[in-house]
Amino acid sequence: MVSNICVKKFGGTSVGSTERIEAVADRILKEREKDSRPYVIVASAMAGETNRLVDLANRTYLGFRGPAYDMLLASGEQVSIALLSMALEKKGLKAKPYLAHQVGIKTDSMYSRARIKEIKTEPLMKDIQSGIIPVVAGFQGVDEFDNITTLGRGGSDTSAVALAVALKAQDCEIYTDVPGVFSADPRIVPKAKKIPSLCFEEMVEMASLGSKVLHIRSVEIAAKFQLKLQVRSTFEMTEGTWIMNENELNTSMESPLVTAITHDTQTAIFKLVPLPQGAEVLAQLFARLSEKGIVVDVISQSEIDQGQRLAFSVPVEDIIQTKQVISEFFPKVDTTVLDQVSKVSIVGVGMRNHPGVAAKFFNVLAQNKVPIHLVTTSEIKVSAIIDRKDLEKSAQALHSAFGLD
Amino acid sequence: MVSNICVKKFGGTSVGSTERIEAVADRILKEREKDSRPYVIVASAMAGETNRLVDLANRTYLGFRGPAYDMLLASGEQVSIALLSMALEKKGLKAKPYLAHQVGIKTDSMYSRARIKEIKTEPLMKDIQSGIIPVVAGFQGVDEFDNITTLGRGGSDTSAVALAVALKAQDCEIYTDVPGVFSADPRIVPKAKKIPSLCFEEMVEMASLGSKVLHIRSVEIAAKFQLKLQVRSTFEMTEGTWIMNENELNTSMESPLVTAITHDTQTAIFKLVPLPQGAEVLAQLFARLSEKGIVVDVISQSEIDQGQRLAFSVPVEDIIQTKQVISEFFPKVDTTVLDQVSKVSIVGVGMRNHPGVAAKFFNVLAQNKVPIHLVTTSEIKVSAIIDRKDLEKSAQALHSAFGLD
Numbered sequence: 001m002v003s004n005i006c007v008k009k010f011g012g013t014s015v016g017s018t019e020r021i022e023a024v025a026d027r028i029l030k031e032r033e034k035d036s037r038p039y040v041i042v043a044s045a046m047a048g049e050t051n052r053l054v055d056l057a058n059r060t061y062l063g064f065r066g067p068a069y070d071m072l073l074a075s076g077e078q079v080s081i082a083l084l085s086m087a088l089e090k091k092g093l094k095a096k097p098y099l100a101h102q103v104g105i106k107t108d109s110m111y112s113r114a115r116i117k118e119i120k121t122e123p124l125m126k127d128i129q130s131g132i133i134p135v136v137a138g139f140q141g142v143d144e145f146d147n148i149t150t151l152g153r154g155g156s157d158t159s160a161v162a163l164a165v166a167l168k169a170q171d172c173e174i175y176t177d178v179p180g181v182f183s184a185d186p187r188i189v190p191k192a193k194k195i196p197s198l199c200f201e202e203m204v205e206m207a208s209l210g211s212k213v214l215h216i217r218s219v220e221i222a223a224k225f226q227l228k229l230q231v232r233s234t235f236e237m238t239e240g241t242w243i244m245n246e247n248e249l250n251t252s253m254e255s256p257l258v259t260a261i262t263h264d265t266q267t268a269i270f271k272l273v274p275l276p277q278g279a280e281v282l283a284q285l286f287a288r289l290s291e292k293g294i295v296v297d298v299i300s301q302s303e304i305d306q307g308q309r310l311a312f313s314v315p316v317e318d319i320i321q322t323k324q325v326i327s328e329f330f331p332k333v334d335t336t337v338l339d340q341v342s343k344v345s346i347v348g349v350g351m352r353n354h355p356g357v358a359a360k361f362f363n364v365l366a367q368n369k370v371p372i373h374l375v376t377t378s379e380i381k382v383s384a385i386i387d388r389k390d391l392e393k394s395a396q397a398l399h400s401a402f403g404l405d
Numbered sequence: 406m407v408s409n410i411c412v413k414k415f416g417g418t419s420v421g422s423t424e425r426i427e428a429v430a431d432r433i434l435k436e437r438e439k440d441s442r443p444y445v446i447v448a449s450a451m452a453g454e455t456n457r458l459v460d461l462a463n464r465t466y467l468g469f470r471g472p473a474y475d476m477l478l479a480s481g482e483q484v485s486i487a488l489l490s491m492a493l494e495k496k497g498l499k500a501k502p503y504l505a506h507q508v509g510i511k512t513d514s515m516y517s518r519a520r521i522k523e524i525k526t527e528p529l530m531k532d533i534q535s536g537i538i539p540v541v542a543g544f545q546g547v548d549e550f551d552n553i554t555t556l557g558r559g560g561s562d563t564s565a566v567a568l569a570v571a572l573k574a575q576d577c578e579i580y581t582d583v584p585g586v587f588s589a590d591p592r593i594v595p596k597a598k599k600i601p602s603l604c605f606e607e608m609v610e611m612a613s614l615g616s617k618v619l620h621i622r623s624v625e626i627a628a629k630f631q632l633k634l635q636v637r638s639t640f641e642m643t644e645g646t647w648i649m650n651e652n653e654l655n656t657s658m659e660s661p662l663v664t665a666i667t668h669d670t671q672t673a674i675f676k677l678v679p680l681p682q683g684a685e686v687l688a689q690l691f692a693r694l695s696e697k698g699i700v701v702d703v704i705s706q707s708e709i710d711q712g713q714r715l716a717f718s719v720p721v722e723d724i725i726q727t728k729q730v731i732s733e734f735f736p737k738v739d740t741t742v743l744d745q746v747s748k749v750s751i752v753g754v755g756m757r758n759h760p761g762v763a764a765k766f767f768n769v770l771a772q773n774k775v776p777i778h779l780v781t782t783s784e785i786k787v788s789a790i791i792d793r794k795d796l797e798k799s800a801q802a803l804h805s806a807f808g809l810d
Contacts, residue, residue, distance in 0.1 A: 018461055018464040022465070053484070056423055056484070056488060057487075057488070057491065059423040060423050060426060060488045060491045060492050060495070061491040061494060061495040064491050064494065066494075067501070068486075068487045068488075068490040068491050068494070068500075068501075068502050069487070069491065071483060071486075071487045071502055071504070072483070072484060072487035072488065072491075074483075075480040075484050075487075078476060078479075078480040078483065079458070079461070079477060079480050081473075081476075082462075082473045082474070082476045082480075083461060083462070083465045083473075083477065086462065086466040086469050086473050086474065086477075087465050087466065089466060089469065089471075089473070090465070090466040090469070095473075096472070097472070097473050097476055099476070099553075102551055102552075146507055147507075148504075
């Protein structure tokens with residue numbers, strides 16, 4: 001049974017200063033005036049605070065991970081929820097800050113990237129019944145040893161969605177510094193528009209392809225439990241972007257082929273030639289990369305006379321570790337690293353039954369004389385890794401060609 | 406039964422930066438090399454951090470007190486114990502940070518000035534048996550509702566002493582930025598010397614008379630449980646000042662009449678004349694001041710023709726509230742406030758059986774032409790409130806006259 005609770009999550013820029021925290025309290029008060037549903041608030045650390053704490057940790061013991069590191073980082077949300085609760089009290093609302101251990105947000109013990117296993121809702125439900133607004137710390141949990149854990153960067157989105165699921169909330173609103181999810185990044189594509197609604201699968205693809213608006217795990221959890229999300233502005237009283245089940249979207253109109261253009265500048269390509277023949281050598285290489293925690297994205301391989309040619313992409317931050325693994329395996333193989341590249345993608349469930357979409361995508365890039373390094377497709381996306389200097393041009397041309405302007 | 410555990414408390418200046426935290430870890434490592442006893446560390450927030458948090462709170466909701474405020478302030482110690490644990494790990498020591506709720510430091514629910522009721526020691530004892538150094542957050546506790554509480558300014562000293570008592574520790578070392586307790590503040594009396602040892606009662610008097618070196622409640626608890634304290638420098642490998650039971654002090658020598666000169670510049674005097682006759686009017690006034698949380702220190706009263714004359718001292722921070730109470734009670738009485746005054750005191754158990762000490766004290770001030778506004782004495786101290794401009798001269802003259810130079 002669905003309750004009428006609404007979970008509202010405020011990100012770091014929304015609570016970036018005491019003035020902004022006061023603005024958030026004002027916003028909650030305004031929402032309250034026209035909406036009598038019970039609220040549960042989730043907040044991130046004040047913008048910049050997590051970076052400050054990471055910097056203190058790095059200066060103390062670079063590379064250390066464990067309970068002490070997570071305890072350190074979790075202090076950021078402790079500050080913001082305490083201040084936001086005080087700001088709500090000042091407006092005459094009853095509020096109470098909750099740390100993860102006080103709610104009972106139980107996680108595994110994978111410090112710095114813990115996963116939520118269970119959320120107890122009794123203390124929050126008791127508050128809600130007394131008209132108190134619980135203000136819950138995002139990003140943090142507690143493991144079976146009573147240690148504080150953290151969920152990884154962007155984890156407050158996941159906290160909010162998991163809490164909404166546990167509370168059987170009606171919906172979950174993600175308040176941010178933009179008015180919603182856009183058809184492309186407006187800094188790259190000036191004609192980008194706010195998307196009124198899209199489905200979970202599209203949002204998962206977009207998050208994995210470089211969109212920063214939502215943490216991918218939060219969307220996966222929302223999809224699994226069919227929880228409607230709304231991404232909206234903290235500072236404007238406008239409707240944002242709804243993310244929901246595909247069959248709940250308005251299907252009276254022809255759905256567009258492509259919903260959004262997404263890009264990622266934090267990617268790099270490795271080209272290795274020649275490698276010995278056979279799949280086994282590739283299996284060993286990728287197994288070793290995976291052991292090191294390196295997520296390989298696009299892979300391209302072809303047979304040549306001297307053996308095989310291999311190209312693959314990894315996140316920019318993993319370039320050094322990837323080089324080390326390659327030099328262990330193939331000390332004599334010629335390796336090229338391209339780090340001035342970007343991935344540009346089109347995403348849309350509308351392309352499922354339209355085989356011509358990929359062709360059109362390549363045509364647009366060809367017409368604009370944009371060389372492609374690597375390509376990958378799925379049922380609902382087409383991605384190409386191109387030179388970074390061609391990113392703006394390509395994204396704008398794709399945005400126009402697929403009717404998103 | 407006393408254990409061989411040594412509790413070591415490091416204050417805010419000792420952990421004021423990542424460099425200083427590393428120096429503290431170095432110091433602990435050096436102590437460890439010549440001392441195989443198990444250690445429990447207690448740390449304050451990094452210097453300046455509590456002020457920063459108070460400022461955030463004041464900008465959000467000036468005057469608010471409650472669980473959110475204490476949660477906010479407690480985040481400062483969370484940062485320092487996490488960093489200190491990491492610094493110890495880097496030196497090859499095993500360490501684990503503990504927040505108050507993880508130890509089980511139970512307090513009442515008087516937020517911002519909670520008192521410790523009970524400390525559970527099981528988790529710490531388990532760590533100690535495994536060779537792990539627990540690093541415990543000072544200043545904080547947890548109440549029966551699972552809310553974070555704080556013990557008031559300087560509360561980390563109290564945390565350390567209470568923890569040492571609970572662990573039946575052999576002694577408790579308070580590391581600070583000075584080498585020990587001095588016979589006077591060296592900034593005011595350049596000839597001040599480090600005191601090798603003094604007794605609990607003297608330290609309690611000194612703390613209540615303006616000495617900042619130890620939180621008064623920590624000394625009261627140490628006295629109650631006969632726990633030896635040592636105040637010593639974080640940065641110099643020297644013996645500090647021992648604070649212990651009077652009968653354990655070296656009594657083979659004649660004990661000095663006076664152990665130390667203490668001063669307090671944060672005091673103000675109210676003079677009211679004429680008030681109506683009778684004790685009842687005074688009782689009502691002081692009851693009302695006490696209700697407001699104002700601690701009245703020295704009181705002087707005398708009968709005059711028109712009724713009675715009253716003078717009393719309060720902390721400078723309470724001047725405004727005190728004025729309000731007086732104007733409620735006696736809107737027409739002539740009230741003078743002296744806020745350019747200071748209290749200077751002599752403290753020493755040696756004066757117990759020497760009735761001439763007070764006379765000598767007044768003589769020294771008279772010889773130096775220092776007028777006295779108010780006076781108070783106890784078995785082991787004599788205090789006078791004088792003009793602030795006379796403070797240095799008076800403290801130096803008393804220091805010489807009582808043989809402390």
